[in-house]
Amino acid sequence: MELLKQRILRDGKSLSEGVLKVDSFINHQLDCQLLMCIGVEFARRFAYTRATKILTIEASGIAPAVMAGYCMGIPVIYAKKAQPCTMPDALHSHVHSFTKNKDYDIVVSREYIKPTDRVLCIDDFLAYGSAANALIDIVEQAQATIVGMGFVIEKVFQHGYDTLRNKGFQIESLARIEELSDGKIKFCD
Template identity: 55%
Template structure:
């Protein structure tokens, strides 16, 4: 995804501790044209894979997931970080946020994640893989099938991608960051 890589180099900002800020075009202010290109690339990369539901975790994964769902004409469900009082048949797990350095109990209704589902998980970042591992746990609890995981940006210098691939997960990352040392963005 040359357009995404170019935008990361042009507008991305690096902070100490391996943090890449892309809030001017991905996860605060969004570029809908770029988001559409991102979604189309996910659709192309998962072509031929059995998928009947797109799942993400709030909040930054919602925009790319909705675009993928729109193009594929599939429902999109997002895992919530706060447990609503009205949620029925709740499945829960705990995930650790690398960026915010805190644990969240996340939840999804088993009404919207069932044993019949073949899930494509879409998220903005893959760092240590905590949200992804939490999603795998929720999918397992529901008896659903994980068809694949798509990430807008993967940080190769953290272990998330390695962990998921070693588990046999079909992972597609559109931009892979090799290194952020000295706040210099190096893309594979």
């Protein structure tokens, strides 16, 4: 997605140890117009999946997921990082964040993913694939079908894609980064 790549080159910051800071437009301050374009692009790429629900993780996945959900006309469910007292029957999974170097659980109410659902998972980053695999775990526990996974930015050099391929669903990343170094950002292709 050319608009996104140009924006990453302009406003993204390549920090040490493979961290890309995009908090001026993607995950702290949000450019809502860009996020709608991202939602449109996800809707276009996943148009033929017949998805019935989008699943993402709070907090940074919510904005791109909700724009995609709006464009596709389907609800979004966001996995929470703590189980509210008002959620009696929850599906749990586990994420290790390499960026933050910590572990956390995610929970989704069993009420909102049914075995008949066709689920599209969306997140802001695909890095090592830990969050993505936790989402897959949740959908499998609900005995629903995953029809696709969409990421705003993929850090190809962290190989999360390799943990997802061969699972039979469509995987799309809107900006694929091959290398982050010395303040430089290099895209694939």
